[in-house]
Amino acid sequence: MAEPLLTVRNLRVEFPTRKGSLVAVDDISLDIAPGEVLGVVGESGAGKSMTGAAIIGLIEPPGRVASGEILLDGRRIDNLSYDEMRKIRGKEIGAIFQDPLTSLNPLYRVSKQLVETIMTHMDLTERQARARALELLKEVGIPAAEERLDHYPHQFSGGMRQRVVIALALCAEPRLIIADEPTTALDVSIQAQIITLLKRLCSEHQTAIMLVTHDMGVIAETADRVAVMYAGRIAEIGPVQDVIKRARHPYTEGLMGAIPTIGGRDELLTQIDGSMPRLTAIPDGCAFHPRCPKAHFKCHTVRPDLIGNAQHSASCWLMESGAAGGASDTAGSEGGR
Amino acid sequence: MTDALLKVDNLVRHFDVSPPWLNRVIERKPKSVVKAVDGVAFEIGRGETFSLVGESGCGKSTVARLVVGLYNPTAGTLEFDGMDISSGTARSRNRGAQRRMQMIFQDPYASLNPRWRVIDIVAEPIRFNKLVDGDAAIKARVGELLEQVGLSAADGEKYPHEFSGGQRQRVSIARALAGSPEFLVCDEPTSALDVSVQAQILNLMKKLQRELGLTYLFISHDLAVVYHVSTKVGVMYLGRLVEWGETEVIFNAPRHPYTRMLLDAIPDLEMSGRSRTPVAGEVPSPIDPPSGCAFHPRCPLATDRCKAEAPKPVSVGAAMVACHAVEEDRLPEWHG
Numbered sequence: 097m098a099e100p101l102l103t104v105r106n107l108r109v110e111f112p113t114r115k116g117s118l119v120a121v122d123d124i125s126l127d128i129a130p131g132e133v134l135g136v137v138g139e140s141g142a143g144k145s146m147t148g149a150a151i152i153g154l155i156e157p158p159g160r161v162a163s164g165e166i167l168l169d170g171r172r173i174d175n176l177s178y179d180e181m182r183k184i185r186g187k188e189i190g191a192i193f194q195d196p197l198t199s200l201n202p203l204y205r206v207s208k209q210l211v212e213t214i215m216t217h218m219d220l221t222e223r224q225a226r227a228r229a230l231e232l233l234k235e236v237g238i239p240a241a242e243e244r245l246d247h248y249p250h251q252f253s254g255g256m257r258q259r260v261v262i263a264l265a266l267c268a269e270p271r272l273i274i275a276d277e278p279t280t281a282l283d284v285s286i287q288a289q290i291i292t293l294l295k296r297l298c299s300e301h302q303t304a305i306m307l308v309t310h311d312m313g314v315i316a317e318t319a320d321r322v323a324v325m326y327a328g329r330i331a332e333i334g335p336v337q338d339v340i341k342r343a344r345h346p347y348t349e350g351l352m353g354a355i356p357t358i359g360g361r362d363e364l365l366t367q368i369d370g371s372m373p374r375l376t377a378i379p380d381g382c383a384f385h386p387r388c389p390k391a392h393f394k395c396h397t398v399r400p401d402l403i404g405n406a407q408h409s410a411s412c413w414l415m416e417s418g419a420a421g422g423a424s425d426t427a428g429s430e431g432g433r
Numbered sequence: 434m435t436d437a438l439l440k441v442d443n444l445v446r447h448f449d450v451s452p453p454w455l456n457r458v459i460e461r462k463p464k465s466v467v468k469a470v471d472g473v474a475f476e477i478g479r480g481e482t483f484s485l486v487g488e489s490g491c492g493k494s495t496v497a498r499l500v501v502g503l504y505n506p507t508a509g510t511l512e513f514d515g516m517d518i519s520s521g522t523a524r525s526r527n528r529g530a531q532r533r534m535q536m537i538f539q540d541p542y543a544s545l546n547p548r549w550r551v552i553d554i555v556a557e558p559i560r561f562n563k564l565v566d567g568d569a570a571i572k573a574r575v576g577e578l579l580e581q582v583g584l585s586a587a588d589g590e591k592y593p594h595e596f597s598g599g600q601r602q603r604v605s606i607a608r609a610l611a612g613s614p615e616f617l618v619c620d621e622p623t624s625a626l627d628v629s630v631q632a633q634i635l636n637l638m639k640k641l642q643r644e645l646g647l648t649y650l651f652i653s654h655d656l657a658v659v660y661h662v663s664t665k666v667g668v669m670y671l672g673r674l675v676e677w678g679e680t681e682v683i684f685n686a687p688r689h690p691y692t693r694m695l696l697d698a699i700p701d702l703e704m705s706g707r708s709r710t711p712v713a714g715e716v717p718s719p720i721d722p723p724s725g726c727a728f729h730p731r732c733p734l735a736t737d738r739c740k741a742e743a744p745k746p747v748s749v750g751a752a753m754v755a756c757h758a759v760e761e762d763r764l765p766e767w768h769g
Binding site for chain 2: 286
């Protein structure tokens with residue numbers, strides 16, 4: 097793999113409360129190379145958005161990065177001051193959030209918001225910035241961009257608004273984009289448009305993208321690699337094909353089985369009983385063991401780290417014995433080393 | 434079909450969204466009307482699951498609300514087991530029909546009263562319909578219902594905030610079952626839930642259907658979920674059904690260009706390398722829908738006739754389709 101653009105090492109995010117610290121993100125390590133899309137998938141409360149927020153330095157106090165480091169192009173960015181981080185945010189790292197209505201200011205024209213962002217990060221005159229804003233709107237595929245530039249956000253539809261948000265994230269040509277559920281609020285047909293757009297931008301500009309979503313379908317289509325998160329930790333990380341077709345962690349396996357598919361007409365869906373533990377009550381040992389059909393004695397007491405090779409690994413004790421999830425697959429013999 | 438539990442014919446619901454009278458007079462603004470549902474007809478047989486699918490704003494939730502009587506239709510008829518429930522007066526005449534249907538809503542955070550204990554929430558339909566007498570009997574019945582949906586009877590003492598999203602949706606289902614209905618209208622029951630919890634709820638709904646012989650009207654925007662649960666599917670676009678029929682037929686041999694577009698837009702989990710065809714354009718505003726066939730601005734097969742004339746549904750094979758291209762037999766082969 098090429099030299100990673102973003103490296104996260106042993107990241108831990110804590111929220112101090114009166115009853116002690118809650119650990120929202122626990123010991124997460126990942127890399128993203130330029131031009132790569134890393135999908136981060138998980139259910140509500142898995143800590144996926146929190147990981148994204150930690151990288152752009154937008155964790156709301158009292159939450160804080162308790163330990164670990166975040167390196168952008170070899171430079172540590174997790175311990176920068178607020179002002180230094182501000183310069184990086186937007187310029188080096190762009191962000192796209194779920195709800196395009198809340199990430200745009202309803203009182204300003206789109207042109208003003210774009211020009212303002214461009215001028216903050218780039219040394220351009222207002223006229224040049226406006227020209228660039230127009231270029232960006234065209235790039236993200238907004239029809240009649242000249243006309244639309246001076247519209248207010250409410251005059252755009254949901255899909256178009258999300259395009260504006262993407263244009264805003266692209267203003268200063270960031271090398272990394274954190275996209276937090278960028279298509280969740282959109283209809284399927286519009287979702288396909290936005291995903292095609294993101295993929296094109298990624299390949300044309302060699303932008304690295306961290307795509308945070310709960311939708312496995314979106315990940316399957318867009319991401320190169322995927323990290324599956326559960327209760328603040330990475331359950332499994334690997335190339336998207338491998339993880340989807342030869343899931344090694346029982347959680348990933350259950351998650352894949354729970355997704356209804358067209359064509360596969362089983363009477364019932366695979367069901368993972370129970371729900372994700374709350375942060376106040378993360379079980380000992382492997383956090384997934386109360387819901388895991390394959391849990392054995394060790395899982396109740398000792399927490400597994402990521403086991404596997406550099407490409408594909410899972411934090412599951414089954415990996416050790418080589419009896420991991422993939423065993424049900426013919427290709428399972430090559431898994432679980 | 435003879436054994437239809439619900440018959441919907443030419444159902445229409447318009448909403449008046451005109452500016453206030455004074456503005457209309459001074460600024461000469463015209464009256465404007467949203468045609469949320471504009472001539473929908475279908476039947477649901479006993480024990481079936483009929484799903485309505487479509488993008489935001491296509492009117493699918495409005496149909497659900499019309500069926501349970503939360504809105505009154507502007508025109509058209511609704512018939513439940515032979516009883517007329519088309520208007521408020523007809524409904525009060527046929528209270529029996531009303532009692533046999535219940536609704537499950539999308540957002541389990543908004544549809545449960547946060548100040549009530551679960552036992553009171555679930556007992557409300559029982560008390561209202563006087564199905565069981567005496568507090569002890571009601572309590573026993575609620576416990577039974579909670580166990581039926583996978584909670585424990587002791588959960589009745591808790592408040593909604595003590596439950597997760599999936600558990601709350603189970604409470605909503607228990608409440609809907611409390612009136613012993615035969616027919617449930619489910620408006621996006623799982624779209625606020627995570628996939629693993631969605632699987633639990635869908636499995637539960639199937640189990641209940643088998644055990645209690647329920648009939649469902651299922652509203653969803655998620656085609657995969659719809660495929661999984663339904664026996665029949667109707668695809669809606671801007672207030673009209675564009676194609677409806679048996680699930681297998683609609684999914685394996687879709688005919689309407691909009692159905693094909695929706696199916697093409699689903700992310701491919703198997704990663705067979707099929708490229709997803711992004712669709713141009715968005716759903717137009719229902720205040721000012723396009724002339725002729727409402728789908729023509731986005732349709733790859735649109736002709737002048739489509740711009741001028743609204744297509745009538747025709748029966749093709751085992752499905753009903755409203756499309757000129759189908760009628761004129763100039764539809765390309767479906768790749769699926």
